[in-house]
Amino acid sequence: MESMARHWYFRNRPAGSIDDDTLEYVTEAMDPVPEGGFLVRTLLLSLDATNRVWLSDWDIYMDPVHIGDRMRGFVLGEVVASDHKDFPEGSLVTGLSTWSTYIATQGDEFQPFICPPGVDLAEAFGALAVAGPTAIHGLLTIGEPKAGETVLVSAAAGAVGQLVGQLAKLQGCHVVGIAGGAEKCQRLTERFAYDAAVDYKQGDMVSQLGIAAPEGVDVLFENVGGDVLDAGLTVMNDFGRVVICGLISGYNAKEPSPGPYMFRNVIMRRLRIEGFVILDHVDRYAEYQQRIGKWMQDGQLNFDVHVVEGLDQGVEALKLLYSGGNNGKLMVKVGERDRD
Numbered sequence: 111m112e113s114m115a116r117h118w119y120f121r122n123r124p125a126g127s128i129d130d131d132t133l134e135y136v137t138e139a140m141d142p143v144p145e146g147g148f149l150v151r152t153l154l155l156s157l158d159a160t161n162r163v164w165l166s167d168w169d170i171y172m173d174p175v176h177i178g179d180r181m182r183g184f185v186l187g188e189v190v191a192s193d194h195k196d197f198p199e200g201s202l203v204t205g206l207s208t209w210s211t212y213i214a215t216q217g218d219e220f221q222p223f224i225c226p227p228g229v230d231l232a233e234a235f236g237a238l239a240v241a242g243p244t245a246i247h248g249l250l251t252i253g254e255p256k257a258g259e260t261v262l263v264s265a266a267a268g269a270v271g272q273l274v275g276q277l278a279k280l281q282g283c284h285v286v287g288i289a290g291g292a293e294k295c296q297r298l299t300e301r302f303a304y305d306a307a308v309d310y311k312q313g314d315m316v317s318q319l320g321i322a323a324p325e326g327v328d329v330l331f332e333n334v335g336g337d338v339l340d341a342g343l344t345v346m347n348d349f350g351r352v353v354i355c356g357l358i359s360g361y362n363a364k365e366p367s368p369g370p371y372m373f374r375n376v377i378m379r380r381l382r383i384e385g386f387v388i389l390d391h392v393d394r395y396a397e398y399q400q401r402i403g404k405w406m407q408d409g410q411l412n413f414d415v416h417v418v419e420g421l422d423q424g425v426e427a428l429k430l431l432y433s434g435g436n437n438g439k440l441m442v443k444v445g446e447r448d449r450d
Contacts, residue, residue, distance in 0.1 A: 115140045118181040118209035118424055120165060127362045127432065128162065133181055133209075133425050141214035148194045150187035150203060150213040150220070152444040154235050155421065157428050158184065158269075159333075162361040171387045180208035181424075186223060186235040187213065188447050197222070200448070204239050206389075209424055211444055221395075226403040230415075231447075234403070236269060236439035237413045242402035243395055244388045245273035248353045250281075252384050253329040257282030260323045262342055263304075265333035267294040269439035270355060272302045273402070274331050276411050279303040283329075286322045288315065288338055290434045297437075301412050315341035326350075335359045336367060343372040346379045354385035362432055414438030 118133045143149045164175045164182055175182050185207050192199045194217050205220035207213050225234045248270075255261050261278040265271045266287025275298065278285045287298040288308045295307035306322035308315055319327070319341060326347040332339055335357030346352070360367035376383060405411040416436040418427040421444045430436040 112212070113140055114138065115210055115212040116421060117211075118421070120175045120177055120179050120181055123167065123177065124162075124165060124362075126364045128165070128425060128428060130425070132165065135422055135424075140212055143191055143193065143214045144216050146193055147214065147216040148189050148192035148197045148199075150185075150207075150215060151190045151448075152185050152187045152211055152213060152421070153202075153447055154186040154232060154417075155209060155424065155442040155444055156184035156186075156236065156239060157424075157431060157440040157442065158240060159356050159358045159361060159431055161428060162432070166361075172389065180210060182206065183209050184239050185213070185444075186231075186239065187220075188445075190448065202447075204235065209421065211421055226407050229403070229406050232415045232417055232441065232443075233413050234406070236415045236441060237273065237402055237406060237411070238399045240388065241269040241273055241413075241439060243391070243398040244270050244355060245277055246398045246401060247388060247391055247394065248355050248386060249274050249277050249329070249331055252386060253331060253351050253353045255281045255283050255329045258284075259328035260284045260286065260325060260347075261329045261331065262286045262288070262319070262323060262327040262345070263331045263333070264288045264338045264342065265356070265358065266298050266302070266304065266307070267437070268333065271331075271333060272298075272414060272438070273411065276303045278329075279305075280405075280410065284323070284325075286319070286327070288334070288341075294437070297414075301414070310338060316344050319345045329353065331355060333358060336369065340370045340372045343370055343375045343381075346375055346381055348379050350379055350381050352381055352383040354383065358432065416440045418442050420444075 121134045122131045186204045202223040203220040204223040261283045267289040286306045287304040298304040298307040308318040330342040330352045333356040336359040416438045
């Protein structure tokens with residue numbers, strides 16, 4: 111057993127993008143395992159757009175990460191020492207914890223994790239921990255798509271977007287995705303069941319959407335904000351539903367983002383807009399994870415992951431999210447499992 115652990119600490123609040131002074135990588139003595147607790151070796155760390163929000167001074171949906179704290183993230187780990195009857199040594203756990211190689215815990219932030227048979231562990235963690243529940247709740251519970259309707263998804267090649275498109279297709283919808291670059295757009299139609307893809311890098315998204323969604327859009331699943339959100343609002347049908355999952359285009363902005371300029375369509379098209387945070391719905395995680403896991407086992411859902419090796423690369427990996435440099439669900443491989 112190692113005696114030292116490595117952690118990322120939050121040191122300086124960024125004014126815009128995360129830089130080399132925002133977080134610090136520290137090696138220190140292993141925290142003692144609390145009585146009745148257990149020790150987790152981190153295997154995988156999920157990198158998510160909301161990581162930047164947690165480092166802000168905004169009034170957000172939960173306590174932010176405070177300067178001096180260890181950086182926060184969703185992790186998958188293996189219990190390597192345990193004094194907890196519900197988390198035996200060798201078991202897999204997942205939860206919202208810290209960017210660390212080892213985590214000593216009482217266990218309140220962790221839940222057991224069961225990888226569906228025949229599914230790659232990284233793909234299972236990426237789909238089941240956050241992205242899958244987010245996609246199901248946002249699209250099916252809030253968006254309520256009906257067969258024959260058109261669903262538009264922004265950041266469609268990302269962790270949530272790739273699942274939303276496939277779920278919408280399973281509901282019998284015409285599905286259009288917005289992504290950046292020809293390669294990502296090709297993946298949307300060839301791998302993730304999208305009927306059409308719009309490349310925001312080519313400009314004039316409204317004209318592109320007019321071709322991809324000639325009958326307008328009934329459900330908009332929004333992950334980006336800014337010009338992308340404006341384009342989506344422009345092509346909405348009467349009584350459409352707009353699901354606000356994320357607004358990543360503004361997370362690194364130094365000034366408040368303007369718009370949306372087409373907000374008048376909320377009235378003109380009589381739209382319903384609802385934002386959500388999946389952490390408010392943890393009581394439904396087991397249900398959502400079971401559904402996603404079954405679809406993955408049955409080969410009905412594809413899910414791509416982009417894995418960066420080494421916790422020391424955590425900050426550089428996170429930057430990929432905001433530049434669009436990742437291909438699939440972004441995560442860091444931190445450690446190896448003792449037991450398979």
